[in-house]
Amino acid sequence: MQGLARKVMKVKTQDKIIISLVCTCVGFMAAVQFQSMREPTKRDTRDLWEIRSQLQVEQKKQQQLYEQIADAEQIISQYQQKSEQQQLITLKESIEELEKKAGLTEVTGSGVKITVQPIFEGTEIRQQYPAITPELLHRLINELNSFGATDIAIENERVINTTPIRYVNGETYVNNHALPPVPLDIYVLSPNPKRLLNYIQVSQSKDYFSIEKLNLIAELQEEITLPEYNGLVRLDMLNVNEAVETGDE
Template identity: 50%
Template structure:
């Protein structure tokens, strides 16, 4: 049992390393970002990497703790660790207070019955950067939970989030925050609203004390990872 648990925890550590590697290897088809966007993305990447490093250290400490415990204590600690990792990774549904964001066209009468195009990825990134800067902890765009490796890109003129097409506006974005009123106050005067207005899009915000965000339920490409041999893990 000890070897199995140690091997499993080692696999969890490998999973977090893989996420870190994958987030650094995300391809860019064509870089059309301005200096502000590049600096903002660099800052966010650095924060993501630091968070993952911290999680790896926590997992390593947990592994050392397992090695000093009885089998029953190991199983109980393992269950708690797995649940904590799922929550941190966005793999579980989560409830809490936050804000609900509605994005819709400003001039609805000019659409002539046609659906408005989906929101460009660069606008979504700007919006999420502002939200995280001012205290957002978790975000879902419609029913797509955003995590560290969530891809947002354009395919044939349609914006895809987590490899699923984003519907045309109006859409809803759900955001959890420890201080929802403070986040609301910041976002209502944020310059990101002007960027959306240029694209004929209007953003409205409201506080919601009973939000539920879905779990991230898409596969993550970890083909290059190999599990640690249980005998080797037990001997270390």
């Protein structure tokens, strides 16, 4: 009888352990589900206008890439159909065009002149001029590019894709040269200067500059000449395909 009782007690103990494990699992699953209901997945909090604006920027970048691919394919096709002498001429023209797009040559066209000047209210004493930070310049340049700018220069410094804009010892440097104190001028070329001017007038950059007590005064210019980029172009990120093509001899 004692052996039978021990077996019964052992079975009951095992049942209790199994029931406890099951209850623990069920409780854990219920807790996870309850927590997921309390803390839903974070959603994009941007409003519809911001999403549409970002979408337009990305679509414009995609369209530009398609156009660049089409231009490259056309150049390759023309290059293959010409004689050796004509190929050299085409190659030279392509290099010149690439240098122009990269900002390595002086360029002239119509555009907008933006003067950055301090805002003074009332009889405020002009003891210290506000400074242009790299963050402000980056915001402005990004907006200008999205508004259709093709070439930009800050005073005598040509801005290209690899232009460094940094803060060093209390001064903002562009192309490793310190910017002069405000007021200073920013020159922007565009195929549609009037449209660019309208965008600048309502841009967020005006608000950001205003917070730092700076004002953006934009005006149309029929002819603007931008200097060439004189710095060293960094090609660290380029990958060269060194594969050698072989064919039948």
